[in-house]
Amino acid sequence: MTAFAGTPLNGALARADRDRALVRYWLYFVVVVLFALVLVGGATRLTESGLSITEWKPIHGIIPPLSEADWLEEFEKYRQIPQYEQLNEGMSLAEFKVIFWWEWAHRLLARGVGFVFALPLAYFWLGGRLERRLKPKLLAILALGALQGAIGWWMVASGLVERTSVSQYRLATHLTLACLIFAATIVVARGLAPHSQGPAALATRRWAGILLALVLVQIYLGGLVAGLDAGLAYNTWPLMDGGLVPGGLLVQSPLIANFFENPKTVQFVHRIGAYVVFLTALWHMIAAMQANAGTTHARRAVILFLLVTGQAAIGVATLVLQVPLGWALLHQAAALVVLGFAAAHWRGTKGAYPRQTEVEIRN
Known part of the structure; x- marks a missing residue:
């Protein structure tokens, strides 16, 4: 650095360091959102809420029921699955809303982390702020995130027909992949941090x-x-x-x-x-x-x-x-x-x- 003090290259190196810091801060924010996502997912499982939304609507599913008629429609779909028939028969609409909101919050966070990752990635990439070595790593994390969404629905689908809960195989896969994404994001962010x-x-x-x-x-x-x-x-x-x-x-x-x-x-x-x-x-x-x-x-x-x-x-x-x-x-x-x-x-x-x-x- 000192050999280039006052030169254009020195300024470019300084900008590269700033870009590296910005990318690191962004990835740490992604880690926080992922942490919240996994915890809400755990609460969804522990409260037996994961089957309350019986359809996969990755785009317009972000909008929850807005009227009494919408709530009754969602509740009627839930009443058709084995979990309701065998475990929750007689559940009130108010009780259904409790489990619905847990699952909706989990899906909302999952969609949110996709935007939190993908949009800044595009900004840093198109703005020339990403180091070449980071691009395949970040693309791999993005791909794992997309796969995780599909696995999430694959997991939920296992509990909609014959079972009263999701498959333990699929649940464990869903959880482990989420944790792999979490760990991989931390690894990349830590690699960008100064080391003493x-x-x-x-x-x-x-x-x-x-x-x-x-x-x-x-x-x-x-x-x-x-x-x-x-x-x-x-x-x-x-x-x-x-x-x-x-x-x-x-x-x-x-x-x-x-x-x-x-x-x-x-x-x-x-x-x-x-x-x-x-x-x-x-x-x-x-x-x-x-x-x-x-x-x-x-x-x-x-x-x-x-x-x-x-x-x-x-x-x-x-x-x-x-x-x-x-x-x-x-x-x-x-x-x-x-x-x-x-x-x-x-x-x-x-x-x-x-x-x-x-x-x-x-x-």
């Missing part, structure tokens, strides 16, 4: 990546638990159904079905996943402190372990209290915090994206 230190030791970078992947897997397992309402049974800890390893884990055929369709097995595997994440975070913290003593990499590893420990405690409390709405949402929010910090930590161990070169600036 260079990359961490190779082993630290690898374990940070492994821990991030394990957190995503654990969230997928949590989605299966939610889809099967598996958290509403076996509400003791550390024992489960009277033992550290309960019986009846492999009673279904084929064997693999137990890991996706047997509520006891799904909850047990989710517990084991939590122990694996906890021990991996502990190992990573100790190893990072030894290999990167006194650095921000080591300090972040400590914070990540503390976040994982806090999340484990919240998970146990949620289970023992038999999954009250507030605790369940706190558990989901804490999972997002752990995931987001794990993503930022992994990107931080790799160092910032390189600054644009003189050739890139001139091109």
Whole structure:
């Protein structure tokens, strides 16, 4: 920079830094909206509201019922599905409105995050403010967002014909993809942030990546638990159904079905996943402190372990209290915090994206 002080290139580099900061702030705002979206989605699931809107209207669905006749029409559509017939028969219109607003808010946020991402992306791209290396990354996130919308409806459709709730397979897929988009956005934003230190030791970078992947897997397992309402049974800890390893884990055929369709097995595997994440975070913290003593990499590893420990405690409390709405949402929010910090930590161990070169600036 100093070699070009007072030159046009120096001014171009300064503008590139400002553009990088603006893109980073925009992505952090997207992260906030995604966080809210996932939490509202969790509340929608926990209040059994996800099937209240029985049609996929991606454009004009943004407009809610505006008259009594509109409300009665929506309510009549809901009364045709198995959830109403088997679980909610006799529900009043006022009760229907409660679950409708949860699902409508979730869909509104989903549409909103699409605009919050796509419009600024077009502005930065067409204005020449995006670094070349960012374009494929941001396009990939945009594509995942479009796919997520389709998967959301695919999930809802599974509960409209024969089931009284959505498929746990589709729910877990929907949740995990949302969290993948959330983590990917944080990774790109963190790569654009100033880094006070260079990359961490190779082993630290690898374990940070492994821990991030394990957190995503654990969230997928949590989605299966939610889809099967598996958290509403076996509400003791550390024992489960009277033992550290309960019986009846492999009673279904084929064997693999137990890991996706047997509520006891799904909850047990989710517990084991939590122990694996906890021990991996502990190992990573100790190893990072030894290999990167006194650095921000080591300090972040400590914070990540503390976040994982806090999340484990919240998970146990949620289970023992038999999954009250507030605790369940706190558990989901804490999972997002752990995931987001794990993503930022992994990107931080790799160092910032390189600054644009003189050739890139001139091109």
